[in-house]
Amino acid sequence: MRLPGSLGPLVLLLGLELALCRGQVASQYCGPQGQAERLHFTGLGKGRWLDPQARPLGSLDPLYRMVRGFLDVVQLNPFPEGLVRVALNEPSSVRTSDVVRYEAGYVVCAVIAALFLLIVPTVGFCFCCCRCRRRCGGRVKVEHKSMACERGSLMTFLLLITLLLLTGVVCAFITNQRTHEEMGPGVRAVPGMLNSLQGLVSDVPKELQAVADQFSIPQNRVLDELDGVGVNIGSTIHTQLRGTVYPMLASLHRLGQDLQVSLDHLQLLNSSTVYLQNHQEPLGSSLQDHRHKLLSLLQDAQCQGCASVLSHSQLLELGANFSQVPSVISVLQKLKGVPEANFSNMVQKDNSTFNTLPLLTAMETADIVQELKEEVTHIPEQVRGLSEGFPGSEAADRWRQALAEAENSSRPYLHMIQKYERYRWIAGYVLSSVVLLVVICNLLGLGLGLWGISAREDSSHTEAKGEAGAQFLMVGVGLSFLFSGPFILLIFATFLLGGNIQTLVCRSWESQELYQFADTPGNLPPSMNLSHLLGLKKDVSIPSAYQQCKKGAALWKVLQLNGSYDPEKHLDINKYTARLQEEVRKFRVDMKDLDLLNEAAKRDLEAFRSSGIEKIDYPSFLAQVHKPVLKVDILKLIKELEKLGQAQTESALGQQLKQEAQTLQALYQEKILLQQAHAVALNRSVHALSASASNLQLVVSETLVNASTLKTELPVRAHWILRNESECFLNRELAYFNQYGDWAREMVTKHIATCQPLSGALDNGRVILCDRIANPWNAFWFCLAWCTFLLIPSIIFAIKTTKHFRPIRKRLSFWEGLDFFPRLPSPAHCQRVRCKLLISEGRSPVSLDACITCQEAASFWVAKINLYYSLSFAESTS
Ligand SMILES: *[C@@H]1O[C@H](CO)[C@@H](O)[C@H](O)[C@H]1NC(C)=O
Numbered sequence: 001m002r003l004p005g006s007l008g009p010l011v012l013l014l015g016l017e018l019a020l021c022r023g024q025v026a027s028q029y030c031g032p033q034g035q036a037e038r039l040h041f042t043g044l045g046k047g048r049w050l051d052p053q054a055r056p057l058g059s060l061d062p063l064y065r066m067v068r069g070f071l072d073v074v075q076l077n078p079f080p081e082g083l084v085r086v087a088l089n090e091p092s093s094v095r096t097s098d099v100v101r102y103e104a105g106y107v108v109c110a111v112i113a114a115l116f117l118l119i120v121p122t123v124g125f126c127f128c129c130c131r132c133r134r135r136c137g138g139r140v141k142v143e144h145k146s147m148a149c150e151r152g153s154l155m156t157f158l159l160l161i162t163l164l165l166l167t168g169v170v171c172a173f174i175t176n177q178r179t180h181e182e183m184g185p186g187v188r189a190v191p192g193m194l195n196s197l198q199g200l201v202s203d204v205p206k207e208l209q210a211v212a213d214q215f216s217i218p219q220n221r222v223l224d225e226l227d228g229v230g231v232n233i234g235s236t237i238h239t240q241l242r243g244t245v246y247p248m249l250a251s252l253h254r255l256g257q258d259l260q261v262s263l264d265h266l267q268l269l270n271s272s273t274v275y276l277q278n279h280q281e282p283l284g285s286s287l288q289d290h291r292h293k294l295l296s297l298l299q300d301a302q303c304q305g306c307a308s309v310l311s312h313s314q315l316l317e318l319g320a321n322f323s324q325v326p327s328v329i330s331v332l333q334k335l336k337g338v339p340e341a342n343f344s345n346m347v348q349k350d351n352s353t354f355n356t357l358p359l360l361t362a363m364e365t366a367d368i369v370q371e372l373k374e375e376v377t378h379i380p381e382q383v384r385g386l387s388e389g390f391p392g393s394e395a396a397d398r399w400r401q402a403l404a405e406a407e408n409s410s411r412p413y414l415h416m417i418q419k420y421e422r423y424r425w426i427a428g429y430v431l432s433s434v435v436l437l438v439v440i441c442n443l444l445g446l447g448l449g450l451w452g453i454s455a456r457e458d459s460s461h462t463e464a465k466g467e468a469g470a471q472f473l474m475v476g477v478g479l480s481f482l483f484s485g486p487f488i489l490l491i492f493a494t495f496l497l498g499g500n501i502q503t504l505v506c507r508s509w510e511s512q513e514l515y516q517f518a519d520t521p522g523n524l525p526p527s528m529n530l531s532h533l534l535g536l537k538k539d540v541s542i543p544s545a546y547q548q549c550k551k552g553a554a555l556w557k558v559l560q561l562n563g564s565y566d567p568e569k570h571l572d573i574n575k576y577t578a579r580l581q582e583e584v585r586k587f588r589v590d591m592k593d594l595d596l597l598n599e600a601a602k603r604d605l606e607a608f609r610s611s612g613i614e615k616i617d618y619p620s621f622l623a624q625v626h627k628p629v630l631k632v633d634i635l636k637l638i639k640e641l642e643k644l645g646q647a648q649t650e651s652a653l654g655q656q657l658k659q660e661a662q663t664l665q666a667l668y669q670e671k672i673l674l675q676q677a678h679a680v681a682l683n684r685s686v687h688a689l690s691a692s693a694s695n696l697q698l699v700v701s702e703t704l705v706n707a708s709t710l711k712t713e714l715p716v717r718a719h720w721i722l723r724n725e726s727e728c729f730l731n732r733e734l735a736y737f738n739q740y741g742d743w744a745r746e747m748v749t750k751h752i753a754t755c756q757p758l759s760g761a762l763d764n765g766r767v768i769l770c771d772r773i774a775n776p777w778n779a780f781w782f783c784l785a786w787c788t789f790l791l792i793p794s795i796i797f798a799i800k801t802t803k804h805f806r807p808i809r810k811r812l813s814f815w816e817g818l819d820f821f822p823r824l825p826s827p828a829h830c831q832r833v834r835c836k837l838l839i840s841e842g843r844s845p846v847s848l849d850a851c852i853t854c855q856e857a858a859s860f861w862v863a864k865i866n867l868y869y870s871l872s873f874a875e876s877t878s
């Protein structure tokens with residue numbers, strides 16, 4: 001969406017506002033996905049807003065300012081309201097005296113121009129005649145000392161004026177071209193502008209429809225987001241509860257395992273105890289028998305070295321008495337059938353139930369989402385009426401017609417303007433070229449003349465250069481005289497037109513007097529009642545309409561439409577969003593399936609808790625377990641007996657001892673070893689149980705409590721998260737609609753139904769007419785006038801300078817002056833010449849008598865001529 005520059009800050013502000021709004025909506029608990037993204041709408045009414053044309057700045061500005069200053073001096077009168085009123089309403093009754101009074105400055109200028117037009121050509125004509133009769137513009141006859149000084153200053157003045165002329169003509173060329181270049185586009189811009197204004201009202205409904213159509217952008221966005229809302233909310237609930245549920249499940253899993261281990265140990269404890277108890281009686285009695293036997297053998301007198309073994313053998317009896325350990329039957333009976341539940345299975349089931357929460361939520365919200373979608377799909381009535389509600393059709397027709405007529409009727413004038421402008425351009429070009437020619441003649445004349453003068457001392461020089469210089473200057477003078485009439489005519493015509501445009505139109509346009517004038521009833525003829533033609537509201541004046549439009553007011557603020565229009569009414573979608581709100585609040589999430597502990601597991605834990613496993617008298621178990629099964633180390637005893645048996649000299653005794661050792665060995669293998677193994681097993685189980693039982697009991701109780709609390713807490717928390725999330729969701733979706741509303745509001749009032757083009761066209765018209773066209777136009781005649789008035793001193797100085805460039809007779813030398821007096825002079829002439837000669841030769845007029853008389857001179861000349869011819873004849877023949 002490209003917007004005109006002046007709207008930049010506005011858009012920025014809007015963005016900021018949106019950001020702020022979003023900030024409010026997205027309180028901490030709405031995650032990053034809780035924020036609405038920026039929607040992109042297609043900008044409309046782009047061509048509508050007329051960019052103001054800038055007043056062109058350039059190097060000619062000081063000149064323009066000077067010209068405007070000059071015109072302000074020429075036209076001191078304010079805007080002539082009365083005169084214009086009469087001129088517009090009854091052109092026939094305009095009194096000339098009023099016009100003259102108003103245009104006094106121009107009249108003065110006209111008089112000056114007329115004088116110029118009369119005098120300069122007349123003088124030129126006279127000069128020409130005089131020149132033809134060789135009475136003026138001749139040559140300096142005799143050179144004397146002050147001559148060089150006079151010549152120098154004349155040449156300097158001429159050069160100076162020529163240079164001023166040159167600046168003037170360059171300026172004239174530039175402004176002539178500039179005027180021509182600005183005129184074409186300026187004139188062509190008028191129908192374009194009128195055309196673009198035609199759509200000002202009539203295009204509005206179409207564009208309003210386009211705005212209404214873009215309601216589908218937030219709509220589609222919301223529909224898209226509705227697709228994922230269930231899963232998203234479920235995921236959020238899952239994520240937020242995960243931290244509680246997973247540890248709980250893990251601890252349940254661990255508890256199940258611990259429970260199993262404890263039960264296993266208890267079973268072992270029972271079976272080991274029972275075994276040990278059952279076997280200790282028989283073992284004890286057989287040990288008793290063996291002891292008796294051994295003791296009798298070892299106490300035999302023949303027994304050699306038996307004393308040490310005897311003391312060992314006396315210890316051959318049971319160490320631990322397992323009849324003294326408590327019974328665990330009652331505990332075991334209470335734990336009968338435990339574990340009823342498969343804990344790992346249960347935890348797995350719980351976990352997968354919990355993990356399907358997003359999908360579950362999606363399924364549970366599916367119906368509501370469907371209803372929401374249906375709700376969203378239909379466009380609110382108000383928005384649909386955005387275009388139809390615009391009551392502009394009548395105004396649009398009138399408006400379009402007025403502009404079409406204006407365009408139609410302006411067309412021939414525009415053609416005419418372009419045609420005359422071409423003539424003016426050509427004339428300006430030609431006349432500027434003439435001035436340029438004069439400048440060139442002056443410069444060439446000056447150059448050649450100077451060259452001629454500097455070469456004068458050279459005896460071999462011919463006077464051709466000086467003569468040519470003089471001729472150039474005279475050509476310049478001739479051109480100046482010849483074209484002075486066209487110059488002044490073109491200047492005055494363009495001055496009168498351009499000056500009046502500047503002083504009558506531009507000045508009052510800029511100060512907005514013109515709008516005021518058009519607004520006063522009776523000033524404009526009824527057929528040109530602008531208020532009526534434009535269809536302005538009754539209570540809006542033209543200047544205020546202009547000001548309001550300049551600020552970008554909406555059409556209905558300024559124009560008289562058929563009925564009222566309030567875009568707010570059409571962009572109010574509260575009812576629509578309220579329904580969405582209602583639907584979204586129906587979202588529910590069900591967590592009943594998440595049991596955590598099923599009934600069987602609960603029974604298991606309850607049984608374990610009341611089993612009394614922690615109350616078993618483990619120390620008395622330990623007391624027995626820590627005692628050895630036999631008081632003697634039986635393997636050592638067996639070895640000693642075998643050794644003793646071999647050491648006996650009495651073979652029968654030795655044999656008996658060996659036999660005893662073998663039976664003991666057998667007893668050990670069959671009974672004692674098993675007894676010892678069970679004792680070790682018992683030791684292990686007792687240790688394990690005594691270490692874990694009390695702690696496990698605590699954990700079981702706690703878990704029972706935790707599980708039941710969590711079971712009631714989870715749905716509540718899930719409900720809160722759901723509410724927060726659906727609130728976030730709702731706010732996000734509403735933000736999309738609000739974005740649309742803000743955008744549409746801005747579009748409608750600032751871009752589509754804006755009357756800015758009206759004031760823009762007026763401003764641009766003024767810039768084109770006054771700044772782009774009138775300024776260079778006025779500068780053009782100013783520059784040309786500058787040249788034209790400078791031509792007068794140029795002429796004077798050129799004529800004066802010419803004389804100095806022509807050959808000078810220094811004295812009455814033989815060859816000089818032959819062309820000067822081809823005929824015999826009159827007596828009066830003779831007198832004049834003679835006196836001049838005398839003076840030039842440095843004699844005082846007092847000694848006039850001394851000079852030759854005219855008749856003498858004449859005869860002298862005649863003689864000289866004769867001589868000349870004879871000589872030249874001689875030369876030509878020889
Ligand atoms: C539950 O499932 C999640 C995801 O599959 C897994 O990371 C977690 O370890 C599971 N927890 C238990 C106790 O099985």
Ligand SMILES: *[C@@H]1O[C@H](CO)[C@@H](O)[C@H](O)[C@H]1NC(C)=O
Binds near residue numbers: 270274329332
């Ligand atoms: C204890 O162990 C013995 C031997 O294994 C068995 O016969 C008895 O049923 C067990 N008692 C209980 C309550 O399990």
Ligand SMILES: *[C@@H]1O[C@H](CO)[C@@H](O)[C@H](O)[C@H]1NC(C)=O
Binds near residue numbers: 321
């Ligand atoms: C083991 O203890 C029981 C009960 O205290 C007792 O009756 C029995 O005599 C004892 N057995 C031995 C061998 O000490």
Ligand SMILES: *[C@@H]1O[C@H](CO)[C@@H](O)[C@H](O)[C@H]1NC(C)=O
Binds near residue numbers: 342343344345348
């Ligand atoms: C418990 O369930 C798992 C499968 O979930 C199975 O592998 C295991 O054998 C079951 N344990 C018992 C004691 O039934």
Ligand SMILES: *[C@@H]1O[C@H](CO)[C@@H](O)[C@H](O)[C@H]1NC(C)=O
Binds near residue numbers: 393394562563
């Ligand atoms: C102007 O409005 C009036 C009622 O407000 C309606 O009857 C009339 O048809 C409208 N005219 C046009 C041209 O829309």
Ligand SMILES: *[C@@H]1O[C@H](CO)[C@@H](O)[C@H](O)[C@H]1NC(C)=O
Binds near residue numbers: 404405408
């Ligand atoms: C414009 O002028 C032409 C002829 O000059 C005429 O046919 C046409 O109808 C006019 N259009 C309007 C809108 O006045």
Ligand SMILES: *[C@@H]1O[C@H](CO)[C@@H](O)[C@H](O)[C@H]1NC(C)=O
Binds near residue numbers: 521524529531
């Ligand atoms: C234009 O006409 C309206 C009535 O249609 C009238 O009230 C108003 O004064 C007129 N304005 C001018 C400037 O004549």
Ligand SMILES: *[C@@H]1O[C@H](CO)[C@@H](O)[C@H](O)[C@H]1NC(C)=O
Binds near residue numbers: 626627684
């Ligand atoms: C009983 O078991 C504990 C630990 O398992 C062990 O430290 C101890 O030595 C054992 N006692 C006997 C007599 O085996």
Ligand SMILES: *[C@@H]1O[C@H](CO)[C@@H](O)[C@H](O)[C@H]1NC(C)=O
Binds near residue numbers: 248706
């Ligand atoms: C039970 O919950 C409390 C507090 O929530 C916790 O500190 C404790 O570790 C939990 N116990 C078990 C066994 O999970």
Ligand SMILES: *[C@@H]1O[C@H](CO)[C@@H](O)[C@H](O)[C@H]1NC(C)=O
Binds near residue numbers: 029717720721724
């Ligand atoms: C839900 O929002 C409220 C504020 O409206 C907040 O206090 C609460 O912590 C939020 N709950 C959750 C679970 O995000």
